[in-house]
Amino acid sequence: MIRVLLVDDHPVVREGIRGMLSAENDLDIVGDAASGPEALARVAELSPHVVLMDLRMPGGDGVAATVRITAEHPGTHVLVLTTYDNDTDILRAVEAGATGYLLKDTPRAELAEAVRAAARGETVLTGRLAGKLVTGMRNRSAPAGPALSPREVQVLRLAAEGATNAAIGRALHISPTTVKTHLMRVYEKLGVGDRTAAVSRALRQGLLPGD
Structure with a gap:
């Protein structure tokens, strides 16, 4: 429960x-x-x-x-x-x-x-x-952050929309295990421990540009 x-x-x-x-x-x-x-x-x-x-x-x-x-x-x-x-x-x-x-x-x-x-x-x-x-986030000034790969940006953008690892995998045609690996690399680069913190920091540092 x-x-x-x-x-x-x-x-x-x-x-x-x-x-x-x-x-x-x-x-x-x-x-x-x-x-x-x-x-x-x-x-x-x-x-x-x-x-x-x-x-x-x-x-x-x-x-x-x-x-x-x-x-x-x-x-x-x-x-x-x-x-x-x-x-x-x-x-x-x-x-x-x-x-x-x-x-x-x-x-x-x-x-x-x-x-x-x-x-x-x-x-x-x-x-x-x-x-x-x-x-x-864009309306706030932010220091430059570590570079994320194009795939890491794709994964994190979908995570920001609330998609699960399985859903992200289906959208990007990769396995959920690969999604998890990308997220772990993002966490390491940003110095955070979970999705919410990663999304917040990436947006603050301008790492998730708009479409």
Whole structure:
């Protein structure tokens, strides 16, 4: 079972999300919180696999809570679920360590699958939001980074869109094992340990140019 914590300052929203996800046999809603500080306490108490985190809450910022959760509880992944889709919010969330970013109008089936992907540590960004993240990263000055090969760029771009190793392999006509090898080389070049950090750093350093 994937243990999920809901964080939102609106009780109606929390109940709505609980109702959507409770129908999934492999998802267990273990608790909820109404602010960032409360979320920190609940994560320490409940050890969820995934935190569905709102960003803007009067009782405490979701980005600050994400930073603390990802630093202090490496087994817990934060998946942002919010109303806002501007470049700055998406960038702040990813830089804080969030595994992904979804909007509250995401359909139930897509939300459930995103939670499963987040529990596996995979990056969760729709194509539209990934584009906004790229824009936000480009608008910031960044030092030159290590060169990635054309194939590594292709693999990382697909990873940024949330594709699994198998899906990347099918798209590029290579094996999932080869995809994993490319990703490991990317991690080594960028000095990171996972997909989300690799995507964030590559975008910040201008290593994922647009089409």
